[in-house]
Amino acid sequence: xxxxxxxxxxxxxxxxxxxxxxxxxxxxxxxxxxxxxxxxxxxxxxxxxxxxxxxxxxxxxxxxxxxxxxxxxxxxxxxxxxxxxxxxxxxxxxxxxxxxxxxxxxxxxxxxxxxxxxxxxxxxxxxxxxxxxxxxxxxxxxxxxxxxxxxxxxxxxxxxxxxxxxxxxxxxxxxxxxxxxxxxxxxxxxxxxxxxxxxxxxxxxxxxxxxxxxxxxxxxxxxxxxxxxxxxxxxxxxxxxxxxxxxxxxxxxxxxxxxxxxxxxxxxxxxxxxxxxxxxxxxxxxxxxxxxxxxxxxxxxxxxxxxxxxxxxxxxxxxxxxxxxxxxxxxxxxxxxxxxxxxxxxxxxxxxxxxxxxxxxxxxxxxxxxxxxxxxxxxxxxxxxxxxxxxxxxxxxxxxxxxxxxxxxxxxxxxxxxxxxxxxxxxxxxxxxxxxxxxxxxxxxxxxxxxxxxxxxxxxxxxxxxxxxxxxxxxxxxxxxxxxxxxxxxxxxxxxxxx
Amino acid sequence: xxxxxxxxxxxxxxxxxxxxxxxxxxxxxxxxxxxxxxxxxxxxxxxxxxxxxxxxxxxxxxxxxxxxxxxxxxxxxxxxxxxxxxxxxxxxxxxxxxxxxxxxxxxxxxxxxxxxxxxxxxxxxxxxxxxxxxxxxxxxxxxxxxxxxxxxxxxxxxxxxxxxxxxxxxxxxxxxxxxxxxxxxxxxxxxxxxxxxxxxxxxxxxxxxxxxxxxxxxxxxxxxxxxxxxxxxxxxxxxxxxxxxxxxxxxxxxxxxxxxxxxxxxxxxxxxxxxxxxxxxxxxxxxxxxxxxxxxxxxxxxxxxxxxxxxxxxxxxxxxxxxxxxxxxxxxxxxxxxxxxxxxxxxxxxxxxxxxxxxxxxxxxxxxxxxxxxxxxxxxxxxxxxxxxxxxxxxxxxxxxxxxxxxxxxxxxxxxxxxxxxxxxxxxxx
Numbered sequence: 001x002x003x004x005x006x007x008x009x010x011x012x013x014x015x016x017x018x019x020x021x022x023x024x025x026x027x028x029x030x031x032x033x034x035x036x037x038x039x040x041x042x043x044x045x046x047x048x049x050x051x052x053x054x055x056x057x058x059x060x061x062x063x064x065x066x067x068x069x070x071x072x073x074x075x076x077x078x079x080x081x082x083x084x085x086x087x088x089x090x091x092x093x094x095x096x097x098x099x100x101x102x103x104x105x106x107x108x109x110x111x112x113x114x115x116x117x118x119x120x121x122x123x124x125x126x127x128x129x130x131x132x133x134x135x136x137x138x139x140x141x142x143x144x145x146x147x148x149x150x151x152x153x154x155x156x157x158x159x160x161x162x163x164x165x166x167x168x169x170x171x172x173x174x175x176x177x178x179x180x181x182x183x184x185x186x187x188x189x190x191x192x193x194x195x196x197x198x199x200x201x202x203x204x205x206x207x208x209x210x211x212x213x214x215x216x217x218x219x220x221x222x223x224x225x226x227x228x229x230x231x232x233x234x235x236x237x238x239x240x241x242x243x244x245x246x247x248x249x250x251x252x253x254x255x256x257x258x259x260x261x262x263x264x265x266x267x268x269x270x271x272x273x274x275x276x277x278x279x280x281x282x283x284x285x286x287x288x289x290x291x292x293x294x295x296x297x298x299x300x301x302x303x304x305x306x307x308x309x310x311x312x313x314x315x316x317x318x319x320x321x322x323x324x325x326x327x328x329x330x331x332x333x334x335x336x337x338x339x340x341x342x343x344x345x346x347x348x349x350x351x352x353x354x355x356x357x358x359x360x361x362x363x364x365x366x367x368x369x370x371x372x373x374x375x376x377x378x379x380x381x382x383x384x385x386x387x388x389x390x391x392x393x394x395x396x397x398x399x400x401x402x403x404x405x406x407x408x409x410x411x412x413x414x415x416x417x418x419x420x421x422x423x424x425x426x427x428x429x430x431x432x433x434x435x436x437x438x439x440x441x442x443x444x445x446x447x448x449x450x451x452x453x454x455x456x457x458x459x460x461x462x463x464x465x466x467x468x469x470x471x472x473x474x475x476x477x478x479x480x481x482x483x484x485x486x487x488x489x490x491x492x493x494x495x496x497x498x499x
Numbered sequence: 500x501x502x503x504x505x506x507x508x509x510x511x512x513x514x515x516x517x518x519x520x521x522x523x524x525x526x527x528x529x530x531x532x533x534x535x536x537x538x539x540x541x542x543x544x545x546x547x548x549x550x551x552x553x554x555x556x557x558x559x560x561x562x563x564x565x566x567x568x569x570x571x572x573x574x575x576x577x578x579x580x581x582x583x584x585x586x587x588x589x590x591x592x593x594x595x596x597x598x599x600x601x602x603x604x605x606x607x608x609x610x611x612x613x614x615x616x617x618x619x620x621x622x623x624x625x626x627x628x629x630x631x632x633x634x635x636x637x638x639x640x641x642x643x644x645x646x647x648x649x650x651x652x653x654x655x656x657x658x659x660x661x662x663x664x665x666x667x668x669x670x671x672x673x674x675x676x677x678x679x680x681x682x683x684x685x686x687x688x689x690x691x692x693x694x695x696x697x698x699x700x701x702x703x704x705x706x707x708x709x710x711x712x713x714x715x716x717x718x719x720x721x722x723x724x725x726x727x728x729x730x731x732x733x734x735x736x737x738x739x740x741x742x743x744x745x746x747x748x749x750x751x752x753x754x755x756x757x758x759x760x761x762x763x764x765x766x767x768x769x770x771x772x773x774x775x776x777x778x779x780x781x782x783x784x785x786x787x788x789x790x791x792x793x794x795x796x797x798x799x800x801x802x803x804x805x806x807x808x809x810x811x812x813x814x815x816x817x818x819x820x821x822x823x824x825x826x827x828x829x830x831x832x833x834x835x836x837x838x839x840x841x842x843x844x845x846x847x848x849x850x851x852x853x854x855x856x857x858x859x860x861x862x863x864x865x866x867x868x869x870x871x872x873x874x875x876x877x878x879x880x881x882x883x884x885x886x887x888x889x890x891x892x893x894x895x896x897x898x899x900x901x902x903x904x905x906x907x908x909x910x911x912x913x914x915x916x917x918x919x920x921x922x923x924x925x926x927x928x929x
Binding site: 081085088094095096209211213214320339353354355360362365369372414415418422423427428429432434447448449459464465467469 | 657664668670675750761803806807843873904907923
């Protein structure tokens with residue numbers, strides 16, 4: 001397979017960078033007021049690209065659109081119809097999706113602050129800046145677009161120094177994008193790799209199946225699209241998706257006090273036991289150290305630097321879950337498995353494995369292969385930090401809201417984000433477990449004839465597992481939407497629409 | 500061992516009355532497509548040997564696909580399918596069914612073209628039960644009763660472990676097992692738990708199984724070279740030119756299907772399509788289904804269809820003189836994760852059947868590629884999917900894997916002796 005080179009100047013920077021040095025950030029959720037003015041803004045918007053600059057930037061702007069937003073911009077119907085069904089209907093667009101994502105009860109879209117039935121934004125503008133520079137950067141931008149957009153919400157963020165609101169180090173594990181396009185996605189993956197085909201995170205390139213994920217392709221006859229790149233797989237058509245991707249954004253309100261009080265109540269208020277329980281729910285220590293042993297063998301796509309130790313592991317060394325519980329958050333979110341159990345090394349064991357004869361172990365073949373279900377996380381926290389000790393103390397009369405503006409990038413929303421959320425995180429049957437879902441994210445809704453899902457089990461070496469029951473809901477979804485993060489050429493093309 | 504059987508009653512219905520039929524069927528539901536077990540029309544919940552049941556109207560949306568071959572569209576009757584998976588033999592189940600749900604079934608089947616007034620319902624059902632071309636049962640011999648008793652067993656043990664957590668903490672596995680056994684024996688003696696021993700396999704069933712095992716094997720082996728030649732000289736050349744057709748599914752149809760999904764963990768699935776034109780395809784697909792049926796009955800009998808562990812029951816049925824095929828299944832998880840399982844784990848197994856259907860993504864040698872074209876495969880499947888009007892699941896929110904776990908717990912409990920290692924593994928299942 002020929003390697004395709006990706007032009008970083010055509011890719012929005014967020015795909016490559018987390019802008020962690022730009023510690024101030026806000027997300028502006030906008031409604032298109034004047035479509036012509038919005039298009040004019042698209043033509044010249046100062047969007048930061050994935051090109052590596054000599055000088056790190058002081059500020060950055062990224063922009064993404066919902067399907068409604070693209071429609072209002074005047075995208076031709078052929079292009080609009082070329083987007084995936086889930087992007088068209090949106091995160092809150094149908095009840096079946098909400099059921100699968102676990103957005104029910106207090107997390108149901110009807111209760112959302114933004115993104116619900118009547119509050120879906122058209123445009124998401126993400127602003128990042130060095131400390132002290134955000135206010136001015138925002139004022140400049142808002143002044144620049146004038147009547148183009150109306151502000152629906154400004155979601156502020158806070159810098160908790162690399163920790164999420166519960167206090168754990170966050171954002172450690174990320175997939176490594178195969179920028180060089182050398183990955184042959186169609187073969188079997190026998191050992192775990194952290195390198196993922198570019199097509200999983202950027203439209204227009206081969207994905208892990210060696211195929212091109214569906215995206216809008218437009219007939220080349222239209223002179224307005226001369227500047228767009230041709231589709232690699234259908235060269236007669238222009239690829240509107242090329243170098244773009246989808247942004248999944250969810251506002252997750254975290255009940256930090258509730259979390260620490262609950263683990264405290266389960267630990268007889270012993271601070272060591274409390275910490276241990278919280279860490280087993282996450283699967284990492286507060287500082288980010290995985291509960292399983294770091295792998296001594298190198299893992300493709302994970303560096304050798306000491307900082308990479310936090311990410312150099314699989315769960316193969318912990319088959320009984322006695323170090324990191326099966327239901328721990330990081331084990332659910334990324335099980336780090338391969339295409340086959342037991343890493344068959346030549347064709348006969350591989351065939352045996354394919355036919356399902358390799359092992360009759362209870363947990364063999366119970367989970368999907370991880371490489372088709374990776375996401376790139378780019379979220380930011382909001383609200384003030386709270387230490388576990390302060391969280392356990394009495395709360396003030398009126399408590400501030402805190403949580404995470406979860407944000408991830410993926411090329412196929414259903415197969416990546418929705419799968420991870422539904423089959424792994426929210427599933428009450430993940431990895432042979434029952435009566436529990438993600439200890440942090442679970443909505444605790446009973447299943448079947450009222451079977452509980454509010455438990456968390458901690459396997460113990462040789463003995464009976466510890467079962468923690470009665471977990472309250474710690475995280476409530478209070479907003480969300482699916483956005484398209486266009487490549488730069490596509491964005492400029494939006495600017496030429498209607499002219 | 501009590502074996503599982505299937506009922507597949509497929510009968511033509513009057514097109515003009517479909518709306519009324521749908522309205523009647525929907526009276527059984529508590530949510531779109533989800534049967535109320537105690538509904539007054541067909542109270543499924545009262546049939547204690549019934550695992551799954553469904554009513555589907557076989558309104559094939561892909562009849563025009565035959566035009567891809569330059570052939571004219573062919574019209575077929577519109578069918579109603581009534582599909583059940585149950586324990587024990589058919590005659591006993593049918594008797595129960597008619598006794599328990601006779602009037603309701605009569606009013607449903609009165610929409611069928613050849614349901615005479617005052618018909619003998621039992622005889623009529625028998626006459627319209629189509630042969631199953633290939634049948635898959637997740638765990639041969641596991642009855643509804645067993646599933647429920649073992650679920651109760653696990654819950655009871657779980658409660659016991661939680662209330663005795665302190666005392667059992669750090670105890671060796673063998674000792675834990677002894678304590679749990681004592682507790683369970685007490686519960687059984689007090690009548691709070693029941694663990695019915697498995698029924699012995701009748702001699703007749705043993706013999707017919709042996710005949711099927713050997714006879715089927717000989718037949719499959721004898722036919723294999725002929726089918727091989729057919730694949731080399733007829734199928735492979737056709738594969739190079741067979742048209743693929745996998746447009747994005749119609750959003751309205753996709754919505755109609757999605758409304759019926761993901762209420763609990765288990766879902767239903769129906770797909771229908773036409774076999775590619777020509778006798779070669781018809782012969783090959785008949786052979787393949789024969790082989791799958793044999794394999795499912797004798798090899799994949801305990802929890803796994805190759806590497807897939809999420810399918811409870813599945814079957815293929817030929818319709819209209821083998822021109823069309825209906826596939827029905829009950830599986831765990833969302834449809835997307837089900838399709839991912841297909842693609843990533845058993846694409847060869849799907850290709851070998853479905854690639855004989857019109858419009859399927861191109862294969863090589865019947866097994867290679869095909870479903871590996873992920874997006875096309877998913878579109879193709881969704882396009883051939885049919886909505887289920889009424890679906891009943893006797894054990895909602897219980898996955899096949901969970902049922903296996905419960906059986907393993909019981910097995911370990913009832914085993915005369917376990918080594919310390921085995922006991923440790925057993926304790927970890929609790």
